[in-house]
Amino acid sequence: MKTQDIFKIAAGVALGLVIAGSAAYAFRLWMINRALEGITQTAKQSAQQIMESSNRQIEAAKEAEHRRKLEQVRLEMQARIDAEQREQAVRKAAQAREAAWNRYYQRPKHCDDAVGNAFVECGNHYIRAKRKFDELYDTGKL
Known part of the structure; x- marks a missing residue:
């Protein structure tokens, strides 16, 4: 075999190795890219779920605060009504006592x-x- 043929064979083998290595490298890059896309998609979904959960918690907290304020207003109004009713009862009792005194004392x-x-x-x-x-x-x- 001639030296020239040996170089041709060696060059063919080297070229084959370079092509195979490049193909393997490209395949690995493609696989890494797919994995990164999957991770990115999963991260986006997780972030979206976290945001939705946070928004639900915020809305629930706002609703609870709104209900608490409404209950506070209701209690204040009830306290005012109760105080007014007590004052009215005291006035009526005082009027009844005064009327009884007027009937009693001559x-x-x-x-x-x-x-x-x-x-x-x-x-x-x-x-x-x-x-x-x-x-x-x-x-x-x-």
């Missing part, structure tokens, strides 16, 4: 133009009547 006629000791005695009569009324009223006897 000022003696001579106290209209009393002076001196008679005036003092009329004041004492009023005080005694008021104490007796309070006792009777508070025990439910009037």
Whole structure:
């Protein structure tokens, strides 16, 4: 075999190795690119799921805060209504007590133009009547 043929064969083998190596390298690059695309797609999907989950949590928190504020307003309104009803009940009780007092106490006629000791005695009569009324009223006897 001639030297020239040996070089041709060696050059053919070298060229075949370079082509095979280049093909293997290109195949590896293609496989890496596919893997990266898969990883990128998975990462995008995960990020999208995380964003959706975060948005749902934010919306749920906003809704909970809204409900809490509504409940707070409702409680404040109920407290105002309750306070108003208590005040109204106190006013009615005071009016009822005043009406009962007016029915109970009859000022003696001579106290209209009393002076001196008679005036003092009329004041004492009023005080005694008021104490007796309070006792009777508070025990439910009037």
